[in-house]
Amino acid sequence: MRAKDLLTAIQVDAAGELKKLSSYNYVFVTDGEKQTNQLKIEATETTIILRKQSNHRLTLNELIHVLNETKEAELFFEEELIFGYKLIKEGIVLG
Numbered sequence: 861m862r863a864k865d866l867l868t869a870i871q872v873d874a875a876g877e878l879k880k881l882s883s884y885n886y887v888f889v890t891d892g893e894k895q896t897n898q899l900k901i902e903a904t905e906t907t908i909i910l911r912k913q914s915n916h917r918l919t920l921n922e923l924i925h926v927l928n929e930t931k932e933a934e935l936f937f938e939e940e941l942i943f944g945y946k947l948i949k950e951g952i953v954l955g
Contacts, residue, residue: 861934861935861941861942861943861944861945862931862932862933862934862935863908863926863927863928863930863931863932863933863934863935864927864931864932866927866935866942866945867924867927867928867931869945870924870945870952885919885920885950885951886917886918886919886920886950886951886952887899887910887918887919887920887922887923887951887952887954888948888950888951888952888953888954889910889937889942889953889954889955890953890955891912891937895953896912897917897918897950897951898912898913898914898915898916898917898918899911899912899913899916899917899918900913900916900918901918901922901923901926903926903929903930903933904930904933905930905932905933906932906933906934907933907934907936908926908927908930908933908934908935908936909936909937909938910935910936910937910938910942910954911937911938912938920951920952923952935954937954937955942954942955943955
């Protein structure tokens with residue numbers, strides 16, 4: 861998934877039924893059987909890579925800031941391409 865596609869999808873959800881986007885705090889990914897928000901973000905012009913990092917919780921604001929700066933980049937968790945997302949009570953789950 862490209863950064864600009866995720867940004868567009870989030871904007872559509874924010875304008876639609878899920879108008880409480882500001883209440884979503886964290887970015888999660890599925891790591892095996894569990895979801896984690898203990899992530900760091902690394903970005904280049906062509907890739908955005910989320911990696912596990914035990915002492916940092918990735919916020920939705922941090923993610924959106926990076927997405928805005930690197931709109932053509934592809935999103936990855938470690939080496940896996942991210943294809944979509946879903947909104948949950950605490951934030952957004954990428955997968």
